Amino acid sequence: MKKVYSLLLFMTALAFCVSCNDEWKVEQYVQMVSFKSPIDSKGVTPIYVRYKPDGKVTYQLPLIVSGSTMNQNNLTVHIGLDSDTLKVMNQERFSSRTELFYKELGTEFYKFPETVDIPAGESAGLVPIDLSLANLNMVDKWVLPLAIGNDPSYNYQANPRKFYRRALLRILPFNDYSGQYSATAYKVYFSGNETEAIVPEYHTAYVADENSVFFYAGLVDEDRLDRSQYKIFLQFTEDLIDLQTKKVIISTDNTAIGLVVKGTPSYFVEESMDVTRPYLKHIYITINLEYEYKDYTSTPGYIIDYVVKGSLTMERKINTQIPDEDQAIEW
Numbered sequence: 001m002k003k004v005y006s007l008l009l010f011m012t013a014l015a016f017c018v019s020c021n022d023e024w025k026v027e028q029y030v031q032m033v034s035f036k037s038p039i040d041s042k043g044v045t046p047i048y049v050r051y052k053p054d055g056k057v058t059y060q061l062p063l064i065v066s067g068s069t070m071n072q073n074n075l076t077v078h079i080g081l082d083s084d085t086l087k088v089m090n091q092e093r094f095s096s097r098t099e100l101f102y103k104e105l106g107t108e109f110y111k112f113p114e115t116v117d118i119p120a121g122e123s124a125g126l127v128p129i130d131l132s133l134a135n136l137n138m139v140d141k142w143v144l145p146l147a148i149g150n151d152p153s154y155n156y157q158a159n160p161r162k163f164y165r166r167a168l169l170r171i172l173p174f175n176d177y178s179g180q181y182s183a184t185a186y187k188v189y190f191s192g193n194e195t196e197a198i199v200p201e202y203h204t205a206y207v208a209d210e211n212s213v214f215f216y217a218g219l220v221d222e223d224r225l226d227r228s229q230y231k232i233f234l235q236f237t238e239d240l241i242d243l244q245t246k247k248v249i250i251s252t253d254n255t256a257i258g259l260v261v262k263g264t265p266s267y268f269v270e271e272s273m274d275v276t277r278p279y280l281k282h283i284y285i286t287i288n289l290e291y292e293y294k295d296y297t298s299t300p301g302y303i304i305d306y307v308v309k310g311s312l313t314m315e316r317k318i319n320t321q322i323p324d325e326d327q328a329i330e331w
Helices: 002-019 083-094
Strands: 033-035 045-050 056-065 075-081 115-118 124-132 142-148 166-174 179-182 186-190 193-198 202-209 212-216 231-240 246-252 266-273 280-295 304-319
Touching: 033 142, 045 056, 056 115, 056 166, 083 142, 083 166, 115 124, 202 304, 231 280, 246 280
Parallel strands: 045 166
Antiparallel strands: 033 056, 056 124, 075 115, 075 142, 142 166, 179 202, 179 304, 186 193, 186 304, 202 212, 212 231, 231 246, 246 266, 266 280, 280 304
8 A cells, every 4th residue: 555655656746847847948928128118197208317518418218128038039129209199198188288288309309229239138228319408498398209110020029018119208307406396485476465475386497508497487387378478597606695595596588577586586505314214315405586577468458466485495315326317316
């Protein structure tokens, strides 16, 4: 009887051995090429690039080859524009509100290769996108729509999922002063009634040049059709007002808004390291300002005078362990 049990045990063990194989050596899925460009809640992929004095900067868009094993082939991946996807996305999100549409980045502002090689033994590559942003008007929301070419003659298969094969890159140049500012201490009043303030939640500053930004006056935001008429520029200088505070020069390109700057606008910068994460640097920028402006477009034939006073504060978190600045900033 013992011999029978021993024989059964041996046969069972042998069956397990025969049925096993080196699964890690055999591809378990289909290898497909994708962009690494996760979308945000607004349906696009924000791309942050440091603004340079000449406006020229290169962004490296990752390509990845999916699968459970390493890529064994020399792949030539084809990259092209995908204007149709951007048009569909605009229609689905904004319907007839064309003033909210994302706009396709003009060809004069970018250049990228038609093909990118991913050699055998590697499962990732980079698409170098050369950007020239010196004259880019940040009033509009610019997107570069790209797609991976998919043709039976190509030696790869593109991932069929929408935002794996396609990328809608929202171009967002930044400098030391651009970004989203807390506006809880930024008060907007109707002229002549400075007892009841309207307080926006935040205010966004967009790049104008290396040391300047612009934002929209008072309560105007990026969803207003006439927002371009209410740009206010802030130039951050090195002129000291006191030991910590420096001067800000405020101006506009539209005299019709009747901008009047009160006092001496200023800013100061504070830095500190995180208590619990010692590699994380906190940079706080606070702007103090007071100005008046006229809203002459929201109500036809009627001008509304506003008084704005208070401060704006932005916090920028930087991971000092990451060498690439655009990746180190926690957006």
